[in-house]
Amino acid sequence: MRCHMKKICIIYWSCGGAVETLAKEMKKTAESLGESVLMKNVQDAEMVDVSDAEVIVLGSPSMNDGMIEQYDMEPFVDNLKNLKNKDKQVILYGTCAFSEDDFLDVWEKRLTDYGFNVVGKIAIKDSGSEEEIRMCRNIIGENC
Numbered sequence: 722m723r724c725h726m727k728k729i730c731i732i733y734w735s736c737g738g739a740v741e742t743l744a745k746e747m748k749k750t751a752e753s754l755g756e757s758v759l760m761k762n763v764q765d766a767e768m769v770d771v772s773d774a775e776v777i778v779l780g781s782p783s784m785n786d787g788m789i790e791q792y793d794m795e796p797f798v799d800n801l802k803n804l805k806n807k808d809k810q811v812i813l814y815g816t817c818a819f820s821e822d823d824f825l826d827v828w829e830k831r832l833t834d835y836g837f838n839v840v841g842k843i844a845i846k847d848s849g850s851e852e853e854i855r856m857c858r859n860i861i862g863e864n865c
């Protein structure tokens with residue numbers, strides 16, 4: 722039995738809509754489990770959104786040779802190292818057109834080095850097949 726509602730924060734960057742659509746799917750899943758969900762485009766997100774949450778979901782497309790998006794997501798992620806309480810579960814997801822999913826491994830290592838507990842990561846090809854979208858929902862179900 723669940724003893725308390727978890728606070729989940731989903732922060733994403735999206736231009737074409739693939740990452741945003743997945744964010745909405747994950748929000749729906751978490752809400753259907755009774756969790757409290759804050760979903761924000763990283764351009765509107767603040768550090769307090771992360772510090773208030775227990776589970777952080779971060780989403781970015783793979784860009785420019787397997788990096789996370791550089792103008793908004795990159796500085797936001799960089800700033801996470803300054804967060805006082807890093808005792809939080811982190812789920813990373815990304816979409817890519819042609820790269821392998823190793824950009825998620827680099828991202829995971831970085832957040833682990835900062836001191837976060839990365840509990841899940843998933844790379845999706847383009848907008849994702851039905852199966853991939855289901856895996857995305859599952860990763861929320863397993864960790865929220």
Ligand SMILES: Cc1cc2nc3c(=O)[nH]c(=O)nc-3n(C[C@H](O)[C@H](O)[C@H](O)COP(=O)(O)O)c2cc1C
Binds near residue numbers: 737738784820847
């Ligand atoms: C400027 C730019 C650079 C990109 N670089 C890569 C890349 O290095 N590897 C890759 O697999 N996809 C790359 N893509 C494709 C995106 O990762 C992919 O289309 C993603 O699903 C876009 O997400 P969005 O629809 O949420 O914006 C790039 C797209 C853009 C616009």
